[in-house]
Amino acid sequence: MISHSKTALAKYACDPAKSRGRRFAQPPAPTRTEYQRDRDRIVHSTAFRRLVYKTQVFLNHEGDLFRTRLTHSLEVAQLGRSVARTLGLNEDLVETIALVHDVGHTPFGHAGQDALNACMAEFGGFEHNLQSLRIVDQLEERYPEFDGLNLTFETREGILKHCSRRDAEALERAEPGGVGHRFLVHQQPSLEAQLCNLADEIAYNAHDIDDGVRSGLITLEQLQALTLFEQFRLQALKEHPQLGQRHQGRRLLYESIRRMLSSQIYDVIAATQAALDAAQPANVQAVRTLPPLVQFGPEMRAQSKALKAFLLEQLYRHPQVAHTTGQARVVVTELFAAYARSPDELPESYQHHIQQAHQAAPDLSADGPRLTARVVADYIAGMTDRFALREHERLTGKRLLS
Numbered sequence: 001m002i003s004h005s006k007t008a009l010a011k012y013a014c015d016p017a018k019s020r021g022r023r024f025a026q027p028p029a030p031t032r033t034e035y036q037r038d039r040d041r042i043v044h045s046t047a048f049r050r051l052v053y054k055t056q057v058f059l060n061h062e063g064d065l066f067r068t069r070l071t072h073s074l075e076v077a078q079l080g081r082s083v084a085r086t087l088g089l090n091e092d093l094v095e096t097i098a099l100v101h102d103v104g105h106t107p108f109g110h111a112g113q114d115a116l117n118a119c120m121a122e123f124g125g126f127e128h129n130l131q132s133l134r135i136v137d138q139l140e141e142r143y144p145e146f147d148g149l150n151l152t153f154e155t156r157e158g159i160l161k162h163c164s165r166r167d168a169e170a171l172e173r174a175e176p177g178g179v180g181h182r183f184l185v186h187q188q189p190s191l192e193a194q195l196c197n198l199a200d201e202i203a204y205n206a207h208d209i210d211d212g213v214r215s216g217l218i219t220l221e222q223l224q225a226l227t228l229f230e231q232f233r234l235q236a237l238k239e240h241p242q243l244g245q246r247h248q249g250r251r252l253l254y255e256s257i258r259r260m261l262s263s264q265i266y267d268v269i270a271a272t273q274a275a276l277d278a279a280q281p282a283n284v285q286a287v288r289t290l291p292p293l294v295q296f297g298p299e300m301r302a303q304s305k306a307l308k309a310f311l312l313e314q315l316y317r318h319p320q321v322a323h324t325t326g327q328a329r330v331v332v333t334e335l336f337a338a339y340a341r342s343p344d345e346l347p348e349s350y351q352h353h354i355q356q357a358h359q360a361a362p363d364l365s366a367d368g369p370r371l372t373a374r375v376v377a378d379y380i381a382g383m384t385d386r387f388a389l390r391e392h393e394r395l396t397g398k399r400l401l402s
Contacts, residue, residue: 015090019152054107055068069109072203072204087276104132107385127167191293206257229307232255268296271300354371
């Protein structure tokens, strides 16, 4: 049995009263903690609102009920808070990281990211975690005193799930001892950030099953080969035999996924609590020097890997999905070429960003193309799927993915 939720923060949880602070000092809010304040800034940001029309797996126009980046982020937050509450971690920080973790994603999901990364290959590349950080640190324009949202260190740290050494070194030069530092000294982020990473995986595996079946690209019969799913399908049928009727297929799918999610959450809680009991971290800093502590047990980890492999082969590489993502790559690639060739096609504010970057460049002949390319990438990455399609048609005369 899982114990009742803890009412106080554990000693290894992030305490907003002990936050490492913001890049620009601000007086505390009278009615909110620092992490609650971060969450509210994210929810009201332009980048967060755009997630409602950004692809998870299926493009928005392919169906009204498929997940988007926004609904995915909400599901990650719900799962993360459930675990955080039981382990005594900071729920507000978990929710905040979950809500912000995908704001840097391009239109068209990973296909858009891959295409934009290829376009930016000679200019430093493109990676959505870094773009999320760039958005909250620089690109949001909401406050008179600073660029970005001026979030706490702990929220910003949680955004960076991955970071290459080259990128970490660049971050360290700009902010010594900041969010890139842990990648250089091989340390872990907070437990709240670790939890969001795993909740992200649990959420997308579950909802991609749902969306895959809804789309008709995978079937309940195919899923029966997966131990992680099949055990709960059989359990649901045993307790509710009426779910075996053909017209009850949707209820059977939902019930099987619900039980699968619960089992994964309980497994994470048990495995993580065992790791914490063994490691006995005295505080947040001790957590950073230990191996990752938020984890599945060995059996659940193996079953989760099998599910991911199944979804990769049967859904993400399905010919219908591959056709759509192939066209999405064309849209992003041709948008980048059009804006790079004619920056005057960009909105006036982005043209101004290019002018400012050029004025600050020590060697414009060497840095000019790179600076222009980065602003173009910022603009494209911020697009929703449908706006990207409209802009592509305007600039090229082609209508794709309609």
